[in-house]
Amino acid sequence: MSDIAGLGSTPAPWLGSPGEHGGVVLSSRIRLARNLEGWHFPRKLPPARARTLVEKVAEAAARACPGRLVRVDRLETSERQLLVERQLVSRELAAAKRACGLWLGDDQRTALMIGEEDHLRLQLFGPGLQLEKLLADAVALDVRLARDLGWAFDDRLGYLTACHSNLGTGLRASVMLHLPALAETGELKAVLRALEKLHLAVRGRFGEGSEPQGHYYQVSNRRTLGQDEAGIVASVHAAALRVIEAERIARESMLANDAQRNRLEDKVWRAWAVLTSARVLSSEELVDHLAWLRVGLALGVLNTLSHRPTWATLDRIFVLCQPAHLQAAHPAATDSVWRDRLRAELTRTWLTADAGRN
């Protein structure tokens, strides 16, 4: 656990703020895909070359961004899973058998994936809706890295990437949104269809079915070529604002309707009851109930509590009660029965700790 010691017991320092959009936006992310000029893309790299790649990029990263290298291919399965749960690395990087790495910035908002499908995936994260700021920081970091690393670039196709879907800017701008009211009122499908028509990609944060758990959705640009970086970010930002507004209207319409308000309040209070009482909690159950506590907190449903939870507490439970996080912080919790009991205990404890402070 030495490489990533500590991650299992603390959420990212930048989490815990509700942001300016009433808890509808969880976080923003900017990603730039880059490859070294003259090198085969990672899938075709011989093993020795893949090791050199990790060292070369890590050396440049050390000069450009204070942080540390995590050799992902040398981690235990549960440790790799922890990085996936934290969304620092993709499932593909976590599953890679060749030499690969993660350069994790000291601020934990900068994460460079080395040797995934492209040589470098430069990622920056932040709370709330702040794509422009993240883009500026990402480009500044890209400029610093480019002093040591020459990027594969073509006048016509832009930054060259292993998959044609990332060509051009190599930029993916994503916003994580929480849309339970749109889901409840049945308007979500129409909203998601409208986003697809705008060439935006939408996927659930948890699960792959038509109704992801907790109704967390990531909205991002699908096209990366033919529009400049500022234009891409502006279009995702504008679409996110429209979805946020639609969610806000759906929430208000639920509150304005007696039967719907009753249903919403019931869901929030049931979530509160379960999370403060349960002795066994699966990951799925926790995600669902926490989602309703977020709604309750945002809409003031929980205001009658003298000891309502804070956003930071909800985020702390959300992150630290994921399976690999639990296992990292509590090595004895190796099977799901243990983890479900531990998850219930920690959730109760942290929600009650808020009660003690209020």
Add this chain to the structure above:
Amino acid sequence: MVAPRRSAATLQAMATTCQRCGTRPATIHVTEVALQGGHAEAHLCNACCQEAGWTPLVPPPPVAELVASPADGEATTPDESADEPSCPNCGLQFSEYQQVNLFGCAHDYTRFAESADELIRRWHGALQHTGRRPGEDAPDAGEARRAELHTELAAAVSGERYEDAARLRDQLRQLDGGT
């Protein structure tokens, strides 16, 4: 609510984004049919479909349907076609790309320009990059420069390079209009 159990899966080519990884093109369309009635749909790329453990009932024709081979209109695999042209740099054949959606090197975009351009045009609706070039500043150059100097300053302090830190601090002051 009982989660639908997969009793049948149908697969067909789709031209959208993979719902699982959210990045690669979805080339497989999965329909889960519940025994109790109802169904759920998923659009996945090849890699995610395999990772999720879905086995196609029929061989998926991923990118092949988007770009038909000019010879006979059917895709071929590297094993089936020793004569298929390959990249002299990385050895990749285009049919390999059609299966995994990953090129082997930057040269592939030149070697398979015609087929690649068709894929690119369909996905992006464009064939000309209009964004930044390597080394160019951020859209908001002042903000980017400020962020850059702050990070360099942190790295200099962390590495105990105090002369560099002092110089960077002066540059930041200048940028902020100080003296």
